[in-house]
Amino acid sequence: MKKLFIFKLMIIAMSVTTLISCNDDDDDCYYVEQQDVARGTITNASPNSGSLDFFSDENKINSSALNYTDTFGYYNFYIGKRTFSIKNNAGDILAQTDIDLKNGDYFSVFAVNTFNNIELVSYNDFVTYPKSNNAVVRFINLSSDSQAIDIKSATKDFAADLSFKEDTEFVEVSSGFYDFTFYKTGTGEVLFSQKDFELRPGRIYTIYTKGFVTPPSGSNDTFSTKTIVNF
Secondary structure, eight states: OOOEEEEEEEEETTTEEEEEEETTEEEEEEEEEOOOEEEEEEEETTTOOBBBBBETEEEEESSOOOOOEEEEEEEEESEEEEEEEOOOOOEEEEEEEEEEEEETTTEEEEESSSSSGGEEEEEEEEOOOOOOEEEEEEEEEEEEEEOSSSEEEESEEEEEEOOOOOOOOOOOOEEEEEEEEEETTTOEEEEEEEEEEOOOOOOOEEEEEEHHHHHHOOOBBBBBEEEEEHH
């Protein structure tokens, strides 16, 4: 699976803290002072949506449109109640959600579901780094027709009865290679296997499911996963 890298570098100088954040699917790096802000990523996880533009209140967030499975950020946002939305080329709002942002928050906003039913969902992100030789991972089920799923490795059950748009807690585990298997809850049917996935020491991961268990006519977007490296 392709991985999206979102690296954060904290620099302290003259009592002012700054943030540099880069994404390997976005050529830009963002450099801003960390004063009374929250930090968030945006992701297009909506099949057949085409490219999307994200807004915070009336301000466009991304400089270039997000294609399916693109993730950009972290961006800095003013604290307080913010209305996040996605709009079409005519400026019509396709979906929106309100988030009450507090100083120091880390969060992620996803466009999900099929384009005809597109919606925005948000999740809190993990900001406590793992212990030496450990990694941290969470899972989000963003496959709209998957119903509930179970997620297991050979040594650990990561999720049971995880419904559409539901996420797990961030879990700290030993670093190393894992085989993640995604099952349909209640039947044991294997929907997808993610083999030899490396959880590297000191890293924080989000793995989300995408695509369809039963793709609509003309689509080959089968159930699979996408990985975001939050740190």
